[in-house]
Amino acid sequence: MADVLVCKDGEIAEGGVRVIQAGEVEIGVIRHDGKYYAYRNHCPHQGGPVCEGIRMPGVLDIIGEGGIFLQQDFDQKDIHIVCPWHSYEFHLEDGVNVCDKRIRLQKFKVVEKDGAVYINV
Amino acid sequence: MDTVNFRDLSVAETDTKTMLAHADQQSVQRRYEDFLIVDVDGHHYENMSYAEIFEYIEDPVMRQQAKYQGYGGGGIASATSGGGYQNLGGRVTRNPRVNAEVTPKDTHRDITLTKRWMDAMGIDIVCLFPTPMLTLSLTPRPEVEVALARAYNSWLCDKVLSAESRICSTLYLPLNDPEATYKMVKDFAGRKGVVGFTVVSPHYKAVYDNAYMKTYALLEEANLPLVFHGAYAWGGDQSLQLCNKFMAVHALGFAWFNILHMTNWLCNGLPERFPKLRVAWVESGLAWVPFLMQRLDNEWMMRSSEVPLLKRKPSDYMREMFYSSQPMEMVNNREALELTFKMINAETQLMYSSDYPHWDMDLPSTIYDLPFLSEPAKRNILGGNARRFFNLEPVVSELKAKRLAARASS
Ligand code: FES
Numbered sequence: 001m002a003d004v005l006v007c008k009d010g011e012i013a014e015g016g017v018r019v020i021q022a023g024e025v026e027i028g029v030i031r032h033d034g035k036y037y038a039y040r041n042h043c044p045h046q047g048g049p050v051c052e053g054i055r056m057p058g059v060l061d062i063i064g065e066g067g068i069f070l071q072q073d074f075d076q077k078d079i080h081i082v083c084p085w086h087s088y089e090f091h092l093e094d095g096v097n098v099c100d101k102r103i104r105l106q107k108f109k110v111v112e113k114d115g116a117v118y119i120n121v
Numbered sequence: 122m123d124t125v126n127f128r129d130l131s132v133a134e135t136d137t138k139t140m141l142a143h144a145d146q147q148s149v150q151r152r153y154e155d156f157l158i159v160d161v162d163g164h165h166y167e168n169m170s171y172a173e174i175f176e177y178i179e180d181p182v183m184r185q186q187a188k189y190q191g192y193g194g195g196g197i198a199s200a201t202s203g204g205g206y207q208n209l210g211g212r213v214t215r216n217p218r219v220n221a222e223v224t225p226k227d228t229h230r231d232i233t234l235t236k237r238w239m240d241a242m243g244i245d246i247v248c249l250f251p252t253p254m255l256t257l258s259l260t261p262r263p264e265v266e267v268a269l270a271r272a273y274n275s276w277l278c279d280k281v282l283s284a285e286s287r288i289c290s291t292l293y294l295p296l297n298d299p300e301a302t303y304k305m306v307k308d309f310a311g312r313k314g315v316v317g318f319t320v321v322s323p324h325y326k327a328v329y330d331n332a333y334m335k336t337y338a339l340l341e342e343a344n345l346p347l348v349f350h351g352a353y354a355w356g357g358d359q360s361l362q363l364c365n366k367f368m369a370v371h372a373l374g375f376a377w378f379n380i381l382h383m384t385n386w387l388c389n390g391l392p393e394r395f396p397k398l399r400v401a402w403v404e405s406g407l408a409w410v411p412f413l414m415q416r417l418d419n420e421w422m423m424r425s426s427e428v429p430l431l432k433r434k435p436s437d438y439m440r441e442m443f444y445s446s447q448p449m450e451m452v453n454n455r456e457a458l459e460l461t462f463k464m465i466n467a468e469t470q471l472m473y474s475s476d477y478p479h480w481d482m483d484l485p486s487t488i489y490d491l492p493f494l495s496e497p498a499k500r501n502i503l504g505g506n507a508r509r510f511f512n513l514e515p516v517v518s519e520l521k522a523k524r525l526a527a528r529a530s531s
Contacts, residue, residue, distance in 0.1 A: 006127075007127075012129070016129060016130065017129070017130045018127050018128070018129050018130070019127060019128050019129075019130065020126065020127040021126040021127070042143070046483070046484050046486065046487065047143050047144075047146075047147060047484070047486070048143060049140070049142065049143050052130055052140075053212065053214055054211060054212060054214065056210075056211075056212065082212045084140065084212075084213065084214045084215065085213075085482070086213070086480065086481060086482070087209050087212040087213055087480070089212075
């Protein structure tokens with residue numbers, strides 16, 4: 001296990017992504033709402049660069065009384081990482097696929113210290 | 122503390138090679154340079170070239186209309202498939218970004234962009250199809266279908282196929298006009314890169330109409346195959362209009378029109394009337410084939426008197442036809458997929474297709490990584506079967522040739 005320097009705090013803009021090459025492994029470090037998340041940049045579907053797509057809130061169907069469909073809405077509390085190749089979606093918080101819990105992204109621990117951001121690889 | 126290489130996406134240039142860097146890694150790891158890969162269904166966005174294509178419209182009045190009004194959305198093709206939001210609200214990023222991609226001036230942009238994604242995936246030869254024109258057959262103006270089909274085919278031959286040996290095509294047939302369909306084959310068979318002809322499946326003409334028989338005979342005589350390319354009709358189809366989600370209309374539509382035409386093809390004995398005409402069914406995935414085989418065999422045993430031309434079960438004829446692989450149904454169904462491969466004689470009848478750059482594209486690894494296929498079967502499906510089906514001269518990509526040379530000298 002080694003701490004790999006990603007950046008000085010603030011170097012990745014809010015909403016931005018830095019893809020780093022740590023030996024053989026490509027890791028996407030995502031900054032969202034001031035927090036950092038690090039995942040292997042490899043999608044379990046067909047191997048796409050999963051961290052290089054967009055982040056989007058999950059979508060909810062709003063169903064009213066009696067099962068009546070009212071509308072859809074974004075769930076701002078549940079941001080998804082969207083793979084750019086075919087749009088498989090993963091929860092930003094834990095990297096678990098939104099359709100099948102058995103599919104997940106490889107997560108790396110992020111450490112913030114002394115004004116810099118590191119990941120534990 | 123380690124130091125690392127990095128790139129910040131916010132400042133990265135839009136470039137197909139970067140977007141597909143992981144596909145390139147797969148190509149290197151699996152040594153795709155060791156064998157030919159043919160993609161029997163790749164696409165381009167011909168709408169980026171409308172200005173050039175419209176110049177090829179022979180009728181000067183229609184040409185002026187097209188240049189003034191454009192193609193769909195109020196343009197001269199009027200009603201086409203009706204809507205669609207394939208890029209999922211921006212979730213699939215490659216298509217909106219491609220407009221910003223820089224290409225050299227001395228090569229047609231379609232050739233450069235197509236070769237970039239082919240090289241990244243390890244593909245040597247692609248059979249190229251249009252995008253919006255896949256539903257041109259739904260226009261209420263048959264003369265517009267004919268004019269645009271001729272313009273597109275001429276443009277493609279002149280600007281793309283004649284200039285690049287790794288790109289071939291099966292040209293568009295304007296089925297709403299049987300005479301124009303026949304003339305299309307007469308006029309374009311033999312042009313460089315023309316390896317067959319395409320029926321775009323969403324249309325409302327019956328494939329058994331006697332008016333098409335001379336076209337089938339001509340194709341058979343010319344040893345050129347016929348390809349049915351799936352697509353959807355939304356606004357103009359009363360059944361599919363009941364779908365309110367693109368996922369629904371796409372899942373059904375792309376399979377439905379090929380199910381319909383395959384059924385009519387068999388129930389009218391066309392494989393017996395044109396036994397040497399090679400036929401392929403493209404972009405409907407594979408799961409529909411076992412369904413239809415079982416259903417038609419069951420009915421035929423009871424109603425063979427209705428279709429006396431068929432000498433064997435419908436599934437026997439279906440096993441002799443060809444299929445493209447994408448979008449291959451691969452979620453949680455390895456056994457079903459393996460059985461499907463057996464039922465369609467995949468080792469000799471299945472042809473890999475990417476459908477790139479569309480949203481549900483498949484990489485060659487979707488075939489190469491299947492654990493139940495032998496190495497020769499993989500190579501057949503990834504290239505050998507297509508080479509046989511289209512009578513292709515193998516052309517190896519420059520990149521793969523370089524990799525082979527580097528391996529030989531090391
Ligand atoms: S590779 Fe990520 S969604 Fe397909």
